[in-house]
Structure formats: C-alpha cells, structure tokens
Amino acid sequence: xxxxxxxxxxxxxxxxxxxxxxxxxxxxxxxxxxxxxxxxxxxxxxxxxxxxxxxxxxxxxxxxxxxxxxxxxxxxxxxxxxxxxxxxxxxxxxxxxxxxxxxxxxxxxxxxxxxxxxx
Amino acid sequence: xxxxxxxxxxxxxxxxxxxxxxxxxxxxxxxxxxxxxxxxxxxxxxxxxxxxxxxxxxxxxxxxxxxxxxxxxxxxxxxxxxxxxxxxxxxxxxxxxxxxxxxxxxxxxxxxxxxxxxxxxxxxxxxxxxxxxxxxxxxxxxxxxxxxxxxxxxxxxxxxxxxxxxxxxxxxxxxxxxxxxxxxxxxxxxxxxxxxxxxxxxxxxxxxxxxxxxxxxxxxxxxxxxxxxxxxxxxxxxxxxxxxxxxxxxxxxxxxxxxxxxxxxxxxxxxxxxxxxxxxxxxxxxxxxxxxxxxxxxxxxxxxxxxxxxxxxxxxxxxxxxxxxxxxxxxxxxxxxxxxxxxxxxxxxxxxxxxxxxxxxxxxxxxxxxxxxxxxxxxxxxxxxxxxxxxxxxxxxxxxxxxxxxxxxxxxx
Numbered sequence: 001x002x003x004x005x006x007x008x009x010x011x012x013x014x015x016x017x018x019x020x021x022x023x024x025x026x027x028x029x030x031x032x033x034x035x036x037x038x039x040x041x042x043x044x045x046x047x048x049x050x051x052x053x054x055x056x057x058x059x060x061x062x063x064x065x066x067x068x069x070x071x072x073x074x075x076x077x078x079x080x081x082x083x084x085x086x087x088x089x090x091x092x093x094x095x096x097x098x099x100x101x102x103x104x105x106x107x108x109x110x111x112x113x114x115x116x117x118x119x
Numbered sequence: 120x121x122x123x124x125x126x127x128x129x130x131x132x133x134x135x136x137x138x139x140x141x142x143x144x145x146x147x148x149x150x151x152x153x154x155x156x157x158x159x160x161x162x163x164x165x166x167x168x169x170x171x172x173x174x175x176x177x178x179x180x181x182x183x184x185x186x187x188x189x190x191x192x193x194x195x196x197x198x199x200x201x202x203x204x205x206x207x208x209x210x211x212x213x214x215x216x217x218x219x220x221x222x223x224x225x226x227x228x229x230x231x232x233x234x235x236x237x238x239x240x241x242x243x244x245x246x247x248x249x250x251x252x253x254x255x256x257x258x259x260x261x262x263x264x265x266x267x268x269x270x271x272x273x274x275x276x277x278x279x280x281x282x283x284x285x286x287x288x289x290x291x292x293x294x295x296x297x298x299x300x301x302x303x304x305x306x307x308x309x310x311x312x313x314x315x316x317x318x319x320x321x322x323x324x325x326x327x328x329x330x331x332x333x334x335x336x337x338x339x340x341x342x343x344x345x346x347x348x349x350x351x352x353x354x355x356x357x358x359x360x361x362x363x364x365x366x367x368x369x370x371x372x373x374x375x376x377x378x379x380x381x382x383x384x385x386x387x388x389x390x391x392x393x394x395x396x397x398x399x400x401x402x403x404x405x406x407x408x409x410x411x412x413x414x415x416x417x418x419x420x421x422x423x424x425x426x427x428x429x430x431x432x433x434x435x436x437x438x439x440x441x442x443x444x445x446x447x448x449x450x451x452x453x454x455x456x457x458x459x460x461x462x463x464x465x466x467x468x469x470x471x472x473x474x475x476x477x478x479x480x481x482x483x484x485x486x487x488x489x490x491x492x493x494x495x496x497x498x499x500x501x502x503x504x505x506x507x508x509x510x511x512x513x514x515x516x517x518x519x520x521x522x523x524x525x526x527x528x529x530x531x532x
Contacts, residue, residue: 003409027412028441029405058412060437061500068500089430096507097500 004030006037011050014113018046023055026063034063038070047079050112054085059093067103080104082112123148124173125155130227131269135166135234137227141173144181156188156199165197168230172203182215189221198222200230228271239267241276244318244327248306255287255336258305263318265300265325272300278321283400283455284308285315287333288414292400292457293321309414311335321518340378348372349382395422396461403444403473404452412437415460415469422462423531431508432467435525436460438501439471447475447521457520466510466528472520479514480523481506 004024011017018041026034041049051067053059067081074080083105086094094100106112126139136159142148159167177185189199200222204212212218224230249260265276279295280302287310294302308314311333319326343358350370357363362373362383371383397418401407412433419429440456448454457472480502505525506512513524 025409025412027405027408027437028445029408058433058437060408060434060441061504062441065500092430093434093504097504 003027004033005055006034008037008041011109011113013110014048014116016046017048017050017113017116019109020049020051021055022051022053025058026056027058027060028062031062031066035066035069038066042070042073045077047074047077048116049074049079049081050109051081051083052085052109053083053090054087056087056090059090061097064093064097064099071102080116082106082115084109084112123151125151127155127159130168130231132166132231132234134164135168135231136164137168137170139170139173141175143176143178144174144185145176145178146180149181149184153184153188156192160191160195165192165195166234167192167197167199168227168234169199169201170203170227171201171208172205174205174208177208177211182211182217185217186220198234200224200233202226202230239269239271239273241265241273241320241325242268243270243325244280244320245270246316246318246327246329248316248329248331251330252332252334253308254334255309255311256307257336258307260303261306261316263294263297263302263327265297265320274299276300276320280318280320281400281455281457282306283317283319283402284310285317285402286310286312287314288399288401288410289316290398292398292459294318295321308333310410339376344378346374346378346380349380396459399458399460400455401458402452403448403450403454403456405441405444405450408437408440411440411458418460419467424467424529428467428527428529432469432525432527435505435508435527436469436471438505439469439523439525442480442501443471443473443475443521446480447473447478466526466530469525471523471525474520477516478521479516481512481514 002024004022004026007021009019011019020037022034024030041047071081081103083103084107086105094103094105104112104115106115123140123142123144126141128137128139130137138155140152144152156167192199202224203226204223212221212223217223222233224233243266245264245266247262247264253259263280265273267273276297278297279293280297281293282289282291287308290307294304296302306316308316308331313330313332315328315330317326317328343356345354345356347354348365348368348370349372350365351368353365353367355363357374360374360376362371364371372380373383374380399411399414401411415436416429416433419432436458440458443456444450448456454474459470459472461468509525510528511524511526515522515524
C-alpha cells in the first residue's frame with residue numbers, strides 16, 4: 001500500500017476544475033509524487049484546483065510548501081487552489097503557518113466550485 | 120639425560136623468530152643452543168622469542184651460559200625474550216636474579232608486542248552478536264571489539280562507537296565507553312528482514328559490520344500457560360496477565376504478554392517515576408520519515424500522552440529530521456541521523472543530531488508567507504512550524520554535532 005495516493009479528475013461540481021483527492025501521508029518523501037501530478041495539470045492548462053484533504057492523515061511543511069510553490073503560477077493564469085475536507089489536525093497546521101490567510105478553505109467541494117463560478 | 124630439541128619457527132611478525140625449547144640445558148646441550156643463536160644472529164635475525172615451556176631442567180652451567188647468549192643480540196638492537204617459563208624454572212631464574220637481567224614475559228603475544236616498533240593501529244571493529252536472528256523489538260547481547268588488523272584487541276580504545284542498521288532502526292545509537300577495547304551490552308533492532316548492523320568509532324577511524332536476519336516480533340504467549348516464580352521457581356498456571364503473589368515465598372510478580380514474570384521489588388509496587396529514553400540512528404533518507412514518525416507516535420501513545428501532544432511532536436520531529444536530510448546531509452543517505460526521545464517529569468524532549476557542517480536552522484530569516492508565495496519559495500516553513508508547535512527550541516554545536524533540542528510540556532493522561 002502506498003504511503004500517499006493522489007487521485008485527480010474533473011470536478012463533478014463545475015467545469016474546468018481539477019479535483020485532487022489526497023489519501024495517506026504527505027511528507028518530504030511523498031511530495032515528489034504529488035508535484036509530478038501538479039505538473040501534469042498545469043501542462044494541461046487546468047489551473048483551477050480543488051484539493052480534498054479529508055483522507056490525509058499527515059502533512060508536513062514539505063507538502064504545504066509544494067502547494068505554495070505552484071500557487072502563484074496558477075493565480076497568474078487565472079486559477080487558484082481551494083481546500084476542502086480539512087481535519088482538525090490539518091486545520092491547526094494551516095492556522096499555525098498562516099495558510100488560512102493565503103488559501104481559501106471551504107466546507108465542501110460544491111461550495112468551492114461555486115466560488116470559482118463567482119470569479 | 121634427555122637431549123635438547125630446538126625448533127625454529129616464523130611468526131606473524133616477519134622480523135621475529137620463535138625458538139621452541141624442549142629437554143635440558145646443561146653443559147652437553149648448551150653448545151647446540153649457542154650455535155643456533157649465532158646462526159640466527161649472523162643472518163640478521165636479532166629478535167628472538169625463546170619458548171621455554173618444554174624446558175625440563177637447567178643446570179648451573181646452563182644458567183651461566185644463558186646470560187652470555189643475550190648480550191650480542193642486544194648490542195645489535197635486538198633481544199632474546201623468554202616466554203612460558205614453568206613455575207620451577209621461574210623460581211630458579213628469580214633466585215639467581217635473572218628476572219632483572221633477562222627479558223622474561225608470560226607468552227608469545229606479549230613478546231611480539233614487546234618487539235613491534237609501535238602498536239598496530241586501530242583498524243576495525245569486530246561485532247559479535249549473541250544471536251544471528253534476533254527478534255524485532257527484543258534486546259540481544261552484542262560484543263563490539265576494537266581491534267588492530269590482526270583482530271587483536273586494541274586496548275587503548277576507550278571511546279564510543281556509533282551504531283547503525285542498514286534497514287530499520289537500531290537502539291541505542293551510541294555505545295560506550297569501551298574498556299580495554301571491548302564494549303558489551305544489549306541492542307534492539309526494529310523491522311524484520313536482513314540487515315547490516317554497523318558500528319563505527321566516534322571520530323571514524325574504524326568500523327565493522329555484521330549481518331543479521333531480524334525475525335518478526337515475537338508472538339505474545341497464548342493463555343493459559345505456566346510461569347515460574349522469579350523468587351523460588353514455583354510454577355503456577357495463569358490465565359490472565361496480572362499480578363500474582365507466590366504461595367511458597369511471598370514474592371509478588373507481574374506476568375506480561377511475553378510470558379515474562381517480572382518481580383515487583385519487596386512485595387510493593389514502586390510508584391517512582393522513571394524517565395525513559397530512546398535513542399535511534401538511521402540513514403538520512405526521506406523514505407524513512409514515515410517509520411520515524413510511527414515510532415514517535417507509538418512511543419508517546421504508549422507512555423499515555425494525548426493526541427494533541429502526540430501530533431505536535433510527530434510533526435516537529437519530522438520537520439527537524441527532514442531539515443537534517445535536506446540541508447545538513449544534502450540527501451546523502453550514507454550519512455546518519457540521530458534522534459533521542461526522552462520522557463522527563465515535565466514533558467517530552469526530542470533531540471535531533473547530525474554531523475553535517477555547523478548550521479543553526481534557527482538563524483534563518485523568519486518566514487514571511489506572502490513574500491514566500493510571491494517568490495515561489497518552498498523551503499523554510501519547517502523551522503517556523505517547529506517553533507510554533509514546541510515550547511522550547513534550542514540549537515547547540517557539540518563535539519562536531521549539530522544538536523537541535525525540542526521540548527513540549529505535558530503529562531500522560
């Protein structure tokens with residue numbers, strides 16, 4: 001069983017939105033795989049992302065840093081990263097690092113998709 | 120009178136000759152000995168070990184002649200070293216004062232050491248585990264011998280050695296001090312499979328490795344089973360992991376799930392708090408982060424800490440170790456990371472150590488998140504996280520190690 005599984009596909013709640021579902025552990029080892037999947041979406045011009053972290057048991061600064069790394073590129077091209085499914089453990093880290101101010105967090109995929117439509 | 124037999128031998132040191140003596144030294148047989156010695160001397164063999172174990176008898180004329188044989192060798196910078204004297208011969212030599220005039224030693228090894236221009240240097244560590252198939256998580260005895268290239272103990276080594284396992288984790292990470300070149304003690308390996316257990320002197324002059332096949336964690340015993348009282352050996356059948364009082368000797372003991380009967384001293388459970396410490400060493404490899412986190416989580420939960428403290432320490436330790444792998448060791452997984460987890464009365468302490476260049480991670484600029492994003496920087500968050508999650512964070516440079524000490528207050532539930 002892999003330490004991190006990443007599922008990416010079109011969101012059912014909006015058009016042109018890529019939904020990432022992360023399960024497992026995101027650390028300095030597994031972040032490499034995630035970044036590969038990021039590149040694939042950017043190359044395919046999919047720049048509006050919803051990232052579902054509900055299956056994530058662990059996230060480290062390496063994982064968080066990878067989101068930061070791709071964020072300005074996505075925003076420059078009219079996209080963004082919206083997070084959904086934050087567990088209390090992960091929400092705490094977002095607060096500690098101030099990610100709450102930088103990334104938008106939504107209660108559900110539908111809400112996040114609606115937010116993209118409003119832009 | 121039995122004749123004299125003289126046997127010449129070479130040995131590990133090629134400038135030393137061994138002469139084994141059997142029989143009698145007296146006026147009849149001495150010329151044989153003198154001739155042999157002269158021949159050796161004339162062919163440049165001036166370092167001679169004379170093995171007197173087989174010497175049955177030495178007459179007074181024999182004694183006199185002995186002294187005469189040694190001086191020519193000493194004059195040339197060599198010597199005759201007499202070894203393995205029987206008690207009777209020793210007594211005789213003492214009475215006539217030879218023990219002050221001749222070089223006499225216990226055995227060949229001592230004589231060779233006497234002859235070597237300088238002691239052979241420390242060359243290797245030889246590991247001798249008590250078993251080649253230890254169980255994961257179960258301590259086993261290991262002897263580590265600091266030796267020269269011949270495998271002889273290098274007695275001058277009294278320092279410490281670092282332990283490392285090629286797969287899994289070994290504890291303790293550091294052993295010592297060595298006494299007369301030897302350390303003996305208990306070691307624990309985790310992770311089943313073939314592993315190379317490697318020891319290296321602190322300072323790196325010598326190392327050694329032994330291969331072990333680590334077995335799965337021993338299966339817990341299946342109830343009911345019989346245990347023996349640790350005090351008197353009286354056997355009882357037990358059907359629960361519990362505390363028992365022995366009917367025969369009043370000993371009070373606890374039986375755990377491995378079927379160990381652990382004596383509770385003096386019949387009273389001692390309620391003193393004993394700090395515990397774990398020491399790990401492992402290769403600097405991000406593929407091991409998950410295992411290190413799992414270890415920390417398990418150790419903290421086992422000790423009774425709640426999920427908040429466990430999560431914070433899991434994260435802080437991961438960040439600290441990741442920093443070492445990435446910055447101190449530049450992803451070189453031949454390097455070793457050291458982690459110490461200890462429980463004090465007030466809470467938990469984690470120390471992460473590395474032998475990279477002196478580098479204080481706390482001196483990097485505090486992270487400005489907006490600028491971080493604008494500049495697309497992905498590093499630097501780890502230290503910020505550690506400082507936010509931990510109560511104290513301290514950096515020190517000690518004995519060639521970077522030492523990052525994290526503490527978190529809290530007590531078990």
